[in-house]
Amino acid sequence: MINSFSKLKISSVFLTLLISAPAIIIFLYLFSGSSDNWQHLKDTLLFEYIFNTLYIMFGVAILTGLIGFTTAYLTSLYTFTFSRFFHYALILPFAIPTYIMAFIYGGMFDITGSVTTFILDLFDTSLNEVYFFDIMSIEGAIIIMSLVLYPYVYLICKTYLSFESASIIDAAKTFNLSSWQILKKVILPVSRPAIVAGVTLAVMEAIADFGVMDYFGVSTFVTGIFRAWFGMGSVEDAAKLASILMTFVFIIIVLERLQRRNKVYKSSGKDFKPIDKIKLSGGKNVAAVIVCFIPFFLGFLLPFIQLCYWFLLSYEEIIDEDFMTLLYQTLTLAISSAFIITGLALLFVYNVRLNGDKTSSSLNQIVKMGYSIPGAVVGVGILSFFAVLDKYVFDIFSETFIISGTIIAVIFGYCVRFLAISINNFESAFSRIPTSYDDAAKILNIGDKKTFFKIYVPLLKNASFSAFIVIFIEVIKELPLTMILRPFNYDTLAVRALELTQQAQIVESSVPSMFIIIIGIISVILLARNMNKV
Amino acid sequence: MLKKLALTAVVLGSSLLASSEVNVYSHRHYDTDKQLFKMFEDKTGIKVNVVKAKASALIKRMESEGAKSPADVLITVDAGRLYQAKQKDLLQSIKSNYLTTNIPEKLRDTDNKWFALTKRSRVAVYRIGSDVENQLKTYEDLADPKFKGQIMVRSSNNIYNQSLMAAMIAHHGEEKALDWAKGVVANMAKAPKGNDRYQVKAVANGIGSIAIANTYYIGKMVDNKDASQRESVKKVKIFFPEFKNGGTHINVSGAGVAKYSPNKENAIKFIEFMASKEAQELFAKGNYEYPVLAGVKSSDLVSSWGQFKDDTISINTLGENNAAAIKVFDKAGWK
Numbered sequence: 001m002i003n004s005f006s007k008l009k010i011s012s013v014f015l016t017l018l019i020s021a022p023a024i025i026i027f028l029y030l031f032s033g034s035s036d037n038w039q040h041l042k043d044t045l046l047f048e049y050i051f052n053t054l055y056i057m058f059g060v061a062i063l064t065g066l067i068g069f070t071t072a073y074l075t076s077l078y079t080f081t082f083s084r085f086f087h088y089a090l091i092l093p094f095a096i097p098t099y100i101m102a103f104i105y106g107g108m109f110d111i112t113g114s115v116t117t118f119i120l121d122l123f124d125t126s127l128n129e130v131y132f133f134d135i136m137s138i139e140g141a142i143i144i145m146s147l148v149l150y151p152y153v154y155l156i157c158k159t160y161l162s163f164e165s166a167s168i169i170d171a172a173k174t175f176n177l178s179s180w181q182i183l184k185k186v187i188l189p190v191s192r193p194a195i196v197a198g199v200t201l202a203v204m205e206a207i208a209d210f211g212v213m214d215y216f217g218v219s220t221f222v223t224g225i226f227r228a229w230f231g232m233g234s235v236e237d238a239a240k241l242a243s244i245l246m247t248f249v250f251i252i253i254v255l256e257r258l259q260r261r262n263k264v265y266k267s268s269g270k271d272f273k274p275i276d277k278i279k280l281s282g283g284k285n286v287a288a289v290i291v292c293f294i295p296f297f298l299g300f301l302l303p304f305i306q307l308c309y310w311f312l313l314s315y316e317e318i319i320d321e322d323f324m325t326l327l328y329q330t331l332t333l334a335i336s337s338a339f340i341i342t343g344l345a346l347l348f349v350y351n352v353r354l355n356g357d358k359t360s361s362s363l364n365q366i367v368k369m370g371y372s373i374p375g376a377v378v379g380v381g382i383l384s385f386f387a388v389l390d391k392y393v394f395d396i397f398s399e400t401f402i403i404s405g406t407i408i409a410v411i412f413g414y415c416v417r418f419l420a421i422s423i424n425n426f427e428s429a430f431s432r433i434p435t436s437y438d439d440a441a442k443i444l445n446i447g448d449k450k451t452f453f454k455i456y457v458p459l460l461k462n463a464s465f466s467a468f469i470v471i472f473i474e475v476i477k478e479l480p481l482t483m484i485l486r487p488f489n490y491d492t493l494a495v496r497a498l499e500l501t502q503q504a505q506i507v508e509s510s511v512p513s514m515f516i517i518i519i520g521i522i523s524v525i526l527l528a529r530n531m532n533k534v
Numbered sequence: 535m536l537k538k539l540a541l542t543a544v545v546l547g548s549s550l551l552a553s554s555e556v557n558v559y560s561h562r563h564y565d566t567d568k569q570l571f572k573m574f575e576d577k578t579g580i581k582v583n584v585v586k587a588k589a590s591a592l593i594k595r596m597e598s599e600g601a602k603s604p605a606d607v608l609i610t611v612d613a614g615r616l617y618q619a620k621q622k623d624l625l626q627s628i629k630s631n632y633l634t635t636n637i638p639e640k641l642r643d644t645d646n647k648w649f650a651l652t653k654r655s656r657v658a659v660y661r662i663g664s665d666v667e668n669q670l671k672t673y674e675d676l677a678d679p680k681f682k683g684q685i686m687v688r689s690s691n692n693i694y695n696q697s698l699m700a701a702m703i704a705h706h707g708e709e710k711a712l713d714w715a716k717g718v719v720a721n722m723a724k725a726p727k728g729n730d731r732y733q734v735k736a737v738a739n740g741i742g743s744i745a746i747a748n749t750y751y752i753g754k755m756v757d758n759k760d761a762s763q764r765e766s767v768k769k770v771k772i773f774f775p776e777f778k779n780g781g782t783h784i785n786v787s788g789a790g791v792a793k794y795s796p797n798k799e800n801a802i803k804f805i806e807f808m809a810s811k812e813a814q815e816l817f818a819k820g821n822y823e824y825p826v827l828a829g830v831k832s833s834d835l836v837s838s839w840g841q842f843k844d845d846t847i848s849i850n851t852l853g854e855n856n857a858a859a860i861k862v863f864d865k866a867g868w869k
Contacts, residue, residue, distance in 0.1 A: 041864075112739045117762075217727025231693075484595065506760055
């Protein structure tokens with residue numbers, strides 16, 4: 001007889017296969033024979049792709065880690081002027097899609113940007129006479145990506161610090177350590193898994209980015225994939241590059257796993273005690289405000305002001321009936337995808353908790369890989385996968401019905417891409433639930449199903465909510481997958497924003513962008529309020 | 535939820551069966567096109583369903599969908615992709631007297647599998663007051679060391695650059711094209727980045743003196759809400775270079791009928807409409823493109839830039855040479 005134990009496991013295996021099918025198909029292209037294009041790539045660009053991708057990984061890891069942890073540390077352990085405001089405000093950059101950020105920063109700070117030319121005019125000098133930092137460079141890309149992505153680290157560290165640090169800090173205080181010593185000797189080491197988890201997500205997103213890198217002229221694996229595929233028409237070479245990229249990500253995931261294994265801080269299960277926040281004053285107060293203000297200003301306020309200005313110039317022209325349909329479609333798509341993905345993630349993580357074996361946790365690792373594959377590549381994998389399904393499975397039912405180009409295909413694409421985020425979210429939430437609960441349930445002989453619904457679901461309510469919101473925002477911002485897989489006459493806000501920028505209507509593109517950001521802001525506020533409840 | 539989704543999918547799937555429709559896979563994303571589709575719907579009562587994405591993604595989608603593909607018409611912004619679609623056997627030959635009589639032979643496929651709908655040319659844009667006017671005559675000149683540190687051009691990932699290189703290869707062969715590319719790289723004012731408008735803005739602001747850009751972007755910059763684009767474009771002028779043994783490089787947007795088109799008749803009607811006088815006029819006025827239909831005038835702004843002679847090579851060669859063009863770029867170090 002199959003008990004719910006193995007039922008869960010069997011469905012996890014099945015779902016993993018389903019979700020990894022597009023990636024497997026991409027991998028299969030590896031064996032499709034090598035072309036002379038590949039030799040050419042090796043001779044010319046491969047080294048540059050590897051170097052730049054590593055440079056971006058390194059840069060984004062350092063910057064997001066630094067900004068995310070410092071701000072999380074300050075706002076969780078101290079009160080200072082505006083600290084409650086920063087609690088919310090520091091998550092806001094998350095609401096701005098990276099490609100929109102790149103356009104805005106390009107528009108203001110590149111060599112022809114409004115800010116640059118204003119400064120040059122002011123000093124009556126020209127670019128040839130002075131050196132200006134060119135934002136449209138690999139370093140600029142790292143800065144832009146980090147400004148948008150540091151909230152991953154901030155969110156995870158903050159949840160961790162608010163939940164875990166009180167007892168540790170109290171213990172440390174009994175040894176008469178100074179705040180600095182506590183930070184260095186206690187908080188930093190115990191926060192390492194949280195920092196690494198956040199940084200991993202940020203880095204994965206950064207190396208899967210196309211929009212920013214293409215606009216800034218930075219060659220990475222992803223731009224290479226597009227070049228091989230769109231330019232040379234060689235899906236095989238694109239897939240080979242994607243496979244190398246996936247290997248990179250696999251290494252990141254394994255490293256993250258390894259370092260976490262050495263440092264497992266499971267909750268002791270004692271009652272949760274909120275931190276007694278220390279009040280800062282004088283110079284320290286000012287310093288804390290400045291440290292929190294800079295990422296908020298650069299990551300949100302400045303680009304937002306520019307967008308507001310553009311929005312006012314153009315909203316009358318853009319907002320019409322079609323636009324409202326677009327808004328409705330985007331919202332319903334995001335809500336239904338977020339529901340499905342959150343549910344699936346819960347299933348995957350619960351399977352690991354319950355079965356606790358290597359197979360189950362490696363299933364999760366496989367599922368997580370999808371996040372690192374650029375959306376467009378996932379799109380191609382899905383097209384190929386559904387082509388097979390349509391040809392051999394659905395043909396039995398109907399001669400005309402196809403799954404490609406339907407909403408199902410789009411949502412499936414989001415599952416492949418975004419399950420990693422919600423799984424990560426649940427993993428850290430699960431690790432905070434003491435194992436004694438499971439043991440108690442076992443001793444009392446309560447079934448797994450009952451344990452799940454009576455114990456886990458209530459305990460995971462907040463984590464589920466965060467997972468839902470984060471996926472919701474991701475779907476609203478998502479671009480390449482939606483472009484490739486969407487049905488006829490189906491647009492989203494992100495797609496519309498991109499279309500307008502491609503038509504040189506950067507000003508007009510601020511309207512859909514603004515809606516994306518406003519929806520993002522509302523979600524982020526909900527997220528932050530939810531975090532308070534943790 | 536899943537049930538509901540499946541239902542939606544079935545409804546969507548079956549609605550594609552209706553005969554008074556035409557399903558368009560388009561790489562073009564201009565508001566003008568939206569207007570044109572509306573005009574076609576009003577005129578014929580045939581509903582236009584559109585999916586917009588990058589051409590290669592659309593081609594891949596048609597490939598994956600195979601015989602069940604709902605696509606009737608494929609539209610791309612360059613000839614290279616239409617060539618690819620034809621190579622992959624995704625398009626069918628059609629018989630249309632209107633199209634074969636009205637679209638010049640050079641601007642359509644040899645087997646009538648696709649037809650050009652609009653033209654744009656890739657030109658040099660120089661800063662007014664610089665001495666470029668007297669020094670620049672041909673595309674080949676762009677590699678001349680006298681322009682060291684002067685040229686602004688976007689990355690070789692871009693299809694417009696790839697087509698320009700494909701044309702260069704058609705004129706001079708790969709070896710000479712590589713020498714040319716190396717020369718241009720040595721003359722660049724900045725490493726390639728940004729789009730065509732960025733190059734024009736850079737030149738207007740004193741970085742380099744020649745930008746390589748497509749004509750219709752200049753129109754878009756003149757008519758723009760962003761003041762910095764309007765100001766920049768006032769400081770520059772368009773020059774139409776020629777190949778030494780040809781004319782000015784042009785590329786086309788074009789359309790073909792999908793091989794498994796479920797609404798073939800509508801598809802043909804649709805393409806004929808896009809090549810009709812009224813549609814061509816809107817292309818010309820709304821999007822600053824050059825019409826392909828004889829007798830249709832360009833917009834006043836476009837006409838003010840002056841006349842040019844089309845390159846003599848067939849548009850078909852741009853697609854054939856595309857992969858070779860990319861390799862030449864890579865070897866020359868053109869990012």
